[in-house]
Amino acid sequence: MLSQMKIMLFAIVMVSLLFPLVTQAQTAFPLKLSENKRYLVDQNNKPFLIKEFSAWGLIQALSEKDEAAFLDSLRQKGFNTVMTSILSNAPSQMGGNPPYWQGISPLLVKWDFSTPNETYFGHVDRFLKMAEQKGFFVMALPVYLGYPGDPSQGWWDEMKSEHNDTLKMRKYGEFIGKRYKNTKNIMWIAGGDNNAEGETFAYENNMIQGVRTYDTEHLWSGHFDMNKGIIWSTDHPRFGNMMDIDGLYVWTESILMERGPQYKTELAQYNKGKMIIQLDQSYEHDVPHYADNENYQWIRRKMYEGLLNGCKGTSFSSGEIGNSSYYFKNWKPLMSTTGMKQVLSCFRLFESRAWEKLVPDQSNDIVLSGRGTFGELDYVCAAKASDNSTYIMYIPKGNRTIYLNMQKMTGKPMRMHWFNPHTGTALRIGVADIREKFGITPPSEEDWVIVFDDNDLKLPEPGLLTR
Template identity: 30%
Template sequence: MKKQWSFLLLLALFACIPAIAQEDTWKGASVDFKHGKLMVSENQRYLVHKDGTPFFYLGDTAWELFHRLNEEEVEAYLENRRAKGFTVIQAVILAELDGLKTPNAYGDVPLVDMDLLTPNEKYYKWVDKVIKMAEAKGLYIGLLPTWGDKVDKQWGVGPEIFNPMYAGLYGVWLARRYKKFKNIIWINGGDRWGGDGNYSTWEALGSSIKKEDKNHLMTFHPSGECSSSQWFHNSFWLDFNMAQTGHCQRSYQIYEKLIVRDYNKIPVKPCMDGEPRYENHPVCWKPDSLGWFDDVDVRQAMYWNLFSGSCGHTYGCHDIWQMLTSGRDPVGLARGDWKTSLDLPGAYDVIHARRLMESYDWVNRVPAQEIIISENTDYSHKIVAIRGKGYALIYFPNGEKTTLDVSPVAKGKGVIQKWMNPRNGEIVIVDKPAIQGIIEVTPPSSGRGNDWVLILEEAVP
């Protein structure tokens, strides 16, 4: 009977207490560059501006941005992403899809006669313009000098035009051109293995840029289910680690393998997932048997990543990275027009994660799995927690029941509970009396697509 009354009380609370709705669009510039250049926080865990203001890396993969879009299309794309709360657009100068031979929307290729030491000024002026367009909207460009097929062809178009010497010369030229731009984060690599025969070329490219440009942070975009830390963790040019959890996993295990591992590495460096499962991507390229990633997958990947200690997260859509539209051959079974796919459900959900993460103490938060004391071994249903001073955030990927120990949060004062709906950002206070010690928690709903974030706040005496 006691449990029944508790359940009825919970329902009553939900019925009577109004939801606090977060806005679903971002007003004004996404980032205020007046806070100064980006740096690694003092505790080496997160990214901050020069004046100490926290920076939340919320990226989108627009790999073909410079290569395939015209000015009107770039404006539409950037405005859509600004309004949805993104802070970083990841784009490639020497693009993947025959980026050396197939010209951009204005008929220009990046290199004269595919000579890396003879850049085409008209093409780079276009790159300059796009970066400035992003700056006007408060967006950083996660700038990749090249896609990986120009270093190591594998499945790409290529051709391979880099070696360590050319990489160093190209890196110096790029750094001198862009070191005074306000809104750049360098991303070395490009979906490729960083070791073996590739190591010296990537190391030369990263080193040459960093020696010349000390104004911007740099990371490395690796091949699938890998992290930059595997090869470059101790490289002076690598400011934070980037993983690619890839397009096959629907399990927390990949975050344990990559993000948790990177978080615990010494020396400490910030870490994040720079390419997770893309929305509208066939699961492991097997749509007939495994289906397609959707907004549920987007949210699970995002919160699993963030609550494991990441400094940020990158969203991706299979149709958008390649800017697929009528007349272009789809890559990897892509099936949607990029303009329509801009407004897929998962792209709307990321703003709620940003608002949540920016609402609480930033640089002092730590992963807090010790809060979850019931069995939590199923990687498909993994509950993850993070906490800071006087609060904790706990993610339930499918509305799982669990038992929590709130004492690390409350320190004897008890906690107030709130539920946040990751699908719309609504927050509901479900228990006003402060609760202490061990508590049993049942999310408002359960099953696939019924993910929830529990917010625990230390009660005010």
């Protein structure tokens, strides 16, 4: 009896040790665009869903030991990507003492970008290598510009100091491009809450062109100033045409005006044909305390809808009141927040299905009624796999009956599961007959996901990772 108990305990321990490996399969970097340019694949052509944690000051905020622990924690929560700055300079918002790392300045001469400090960049090298070994893709800003007009934010004003000029920014870009052109697990992000307008343009443009002089392989996206209408990377009038991945940066949905709600602009951008991602969104309990950061249903809604509307990547940043993750002052409790648990459930659902094959259902052929009004927050977003294996719907409010044409869905019997985005649990319903009108009613008035799978494929329950 005792030996049997030991065997059982050993099995439990082994499962717990192996589980992170199952949820985060080894990635063969570098990544590249898929054949249809809609998502990323690794060197083995394995699809890579961007699951990004916004960690702006990570490179300069923590010791290398804590950086490793931070990445390990994110990995256990299903993340495979971090967005961070090679050079951070926002003392009021980023942890540590930016722009310094452990007291080491990134520049040998203050604000002179042509004088990179080898000691600082040796740390950057080690961080990127460590991230690669842990399976992390790094979306890196060569320099974070910061909100224009606020001297405490970013480098936009320091770049224009008497110690620097546009030619020195070109030299810095060349240094970055030459140094990291062979780094396998990165892509570049332009901007950083800033459109680089006016005289700032020459500084940012020279830096970007310097990078591209030596580094012609890495992909680019952009993080610009949504307050001035640049919500997608390709919206930028001067940098937009160099964006390989079109990133959406919206920290409050209300700013979208007639382009919103968020699913509306995602569908419009998806129809343009470029790979789209949710670049930087949903900062749990962050200022301003709008619904985008405080209402978990809003956080869930935007994430699930985005992944059904063609986004092949999404993002999150956890926090408590007064303790946002980008401060890096007390980050360990932020690995187990309500938001982190619910985001992991979302990751697991989509990773358990062929997410790369999902195509937004923009017709009225399958959902006959109960979908809601397009342009309203309770509208039901849905997507169907291109091989007819799966059809998924996110229902923002469960107080309705939805009627579907199962003949138009796939024309085959479809096994059904409710998936609870609060808890990450699945509830099997049964098999839907091939009817012209088939009704479903969610189990409660809260938000729900329903997953239809080809019954012949015998796929695992939603959220159970076997891929």
